[in-house]
Structure formats: structure tokens, C-alpha cells
Amino acid sequence: MKIKNIMIVFMAISLLLTGCNGTAKAQADTQAEDTDAEANEVKEASREIFAMDTYMTLTAYGDNAEQAVEEAASEIERLDALLSTGDENSEILAINENGGGELSADTAVLIERSIEIYEKTQGAFNIAVYPIMEAWGFTTQEYKVPSEQTLQELLKLTDASKINYDDEAHTVSFEQEGMKIDLGGIAKGYTSNRVMDIFREWDIDSGMVNLGGNVQVLGEKTDGTQWRVAIQSPDDSGDYLGVLSTQDKAVITSGGYERYFEEDGVIYHHIIDPVTGYPAENGLTSVTIVSADGTMADGLSTSLFVMGKEQAIAFWRENSDEFDTILLADDGSLYVTEGIADRFTSDIDFQIIEK
Numbered sequence: 001m002k003i004k005n006i007m008i009v010f011m012a013i014s015l016l017l018t019g020c021n022g023t024a025k026a027q028a029d030t031q032a033e034d035t036d037a038e039a040n041e042v043k044e045a046s047r048e049i050f051a052m053d054t055y056m057t058l059t060a061y062g063d064n065a066e067q068a069v070e071e072a073a074s075e076i077e078r079l080d081a082l083l084s085t086g087d088e089n090s091e092i093l094a095i096n097e098n099g100g101g102e103l104s105a106d107t108a109v110l111i112e113r114s115i116e117i118y119e120k121t122q123g124a125f126n127i128a129v130y131p132i133m134e135a136w137g138f139t140t141q142e143y144k145v146p147s148e149q150t151l152q153e154l155l156k157l158t159d160a161s162k163i164n165y166d167d168e169a170h171t172v173s174f175e176q177e178g179m180k181i182d183l184g185g186i187a188k189g190y191t192s193n194r195v196m197d198i199f200r201e202w203d204i205d206s207g208m209v210n211l212g213g214n215v216q217v218l219g220e221k222t223d224g225t226q227w228r229v230a231i232q233s234p235d236d237s238g239d240y241l242g243v244l245s246t247q248d249k250a251v252i253t254s255g256g257y258e259r260y261f262e263e264d265g266v267i268y269h270h271i272i273d274p275v276t277g278y279p280a281e282n283g284l285t286s287v288t289i290v291s292a293d294g295t296m297a298d299g300l301s302t303s304l305f306v307m308g309k310e311q312a313i314a315f316w317r318e319n320s321d322e323f324d325t326i327l328l329a330d331d332g333s334l335y336v337t338e339g340i341a342d343r344f345t346s347d348i349d350f351q352i353i354e355k
Ligand code: ADP
Pocket: 022, 124, 125, 126, 127, 129, 133, 182, 183, 184, 185, 186, 188, 214, 253, 254, 255, 258, 259, 270, 271, 272, 273, 274, 298, 301, 302, 306
């Protein structure tokens, strides 16, 4: 084989730029210079789509990049239609209307994982909070502050231990009438996992997906260096909390800034504390989870946000082999767990959490 003089300059930076309305922008700058026109450089394919209420970017490198990105985009659209509570033909909507039903393979996995995370987080992650989401208007964007009495009534419908999932028949039923579920806290992580699966099936060994601030990367960049994922600051400054160098990981962030409304000077956001029925205010403004398992990372980003700093750190210490985390407290202090501390850079002085 002829040795070619190839110079490939490749940069890919994935930036999490998440707006307050739940939208986000990813940026993957690529630049290839080839001194030999016939050189067989790495093929790149990239696609931007709007699904699951957010902007998404998919990028793959390799011979089958085009097909991989195409199939992944179709998969995202399929999952969106299946899982969205806002889609009148979605499986979740039907289950909520009928108090249960038969589940397709994806929904079965998601409900099973959601129950597992519910138990593991002692209820911080709770897909049965949907009636509360409705009461606050997060499902229709007709926002309102519900009365304390309304919340107390609705909290009776949010006992996730009353979601009966049959893992053999792949059915679910709710023990109580009026219960409803919402996979919004976990669906995007599952989706980014699926994208990685599809990329692998097409023999892609370098790629990334950004689903509205939820990033998952496959392998390293094509130049053999790690992906650099910037984590957005929860204030509107457009700054970053820092940048994480990583490979083969999901980097998923939850923050109250992603979807909220303001009434009488108070901000109400979309992550509900299942104990109170109010938006979780437990001292954290942003939680990033880093894990090879996107589904778990998404579920835990919501969970640790609900838990607050002390409990989140204790939870990490018990499960440090499964994930790492970056926590921003509302006093501005930043905490990074030891598994990723040497790969995280920030202008803010951060404290390393050790086991
Ligand atoms: P985002 O979807 O903005 O990235 P999250 O992953 O934190 O943020 O998910 C927030 C969504 O999860 C809410 O919009 C709602 O659908 C759902 N949700 C809210 N509170 C909880 C909770 N305590 N447990 C599970 N899901 C929740």
C-alpha cells in the first residue's frame, strides 16, 4: 500500500449550550486538511435534528458514518414518538389513560430501569410524579403555582411502589386510579445509549451525540485524543462550569435552569421533589453525571439534583464504581468526584470528593 502524506487536522468540541426553554445547541467543529486529494481520510457524517423538545446533534466518523447517523436519527424520532407524553399516539400516553397496558421492548426497559433507580435512590427518582408536573403546567406550558392542598392530594398518586411491572409478560399496571408516569427524566439518556449501539453496529469507533445538553461519546476523537465536553454554567452568562476530557461515556446534566417559569419573583423549575411536590430546592443548581451507561446517568442526574449535596455525595460514595459526578451548589461552590478530577478543568476552584 502506498504511504500517503496525509495531514488531518481534526477538532471536535462538543459544547453544552442549554437555554432556559429546554433547548440546547451542540457544536462540533471539524476541519480536515488533506495534502493528497486521493487520500482516504476518515469519513464524517453529522446531522442536526429537533426531537424530544430539544436540539440534537449526531456525529460519526468511519466508512459507514452516513448510514450510522441516518439510522440513529430515525431511531431518535421513533423513540420520541413512542415515549413523549405530549404525543397523542405515544405508548406512555396510552398507559397513563388506561392505568397500564402492554409494553414495547423499549418502554419495558425504561420502566424497569426507572423502578430500579427509584429503589436505589430511595424515591428521589420517581416517574410517578407526572400528576404533579401537570399541576404546575410543565406538561402544557400553561404554568401556575398549585395550592398546597392540590399538591397534597396529588402526592397520594405518586407512590411509585404502586407501579406494578411484570418483567415476563412485559406489562405494567397502576394500583391506584389516576396514577400517571413520565419518562422525561431518563428517556434522553436511554436514547443516547441507543445511538451509541447503532454507531457500534455500523463499525463506527468515533462519534458523539448531544441531546440537548446530554452528551454521550463513542471512543476517542479520530486523532486519538479524548473528547472535550464543556459543561454549561446554570446562570445565563454563557460561560462554562468547566471542560471534561472523556471517552466512551455519557455526560449528562440536570439543572433547574433548563425549564422554568417565574411568578411573583420566584423561580419554579421542572425537577420535582417527590416528597414535597415542589421544585427541588436542596442546595444544588447543577448536577452532571459521567457514566458509561447513559440511561443510568440521566436517571441519576435528576436524582442527585433532588437529593441535594450531602446526600448526593453519600450516594456517590456508595456507588462510585458506577459513575462520577460534578455538583454545583447554590453558594457557587463546585465539587468533582475523584474518578474524573484529573480530567476536569475549570476556572472555578473546585473541591475533589474522595471515597
Ligand atoms: P432534562 O430533561 O431537562 O435534561 P432531567 O433529566 O433532570 O432534565 O429531567 C427532568 C424531567 O424529569 C422533568 O421534565 C420531568 O419530566 C421528569 N421529572 C421531574 N422530577 C422528577 C423526579 N423527581 N423523578 C423522575 N423524573 C422527574
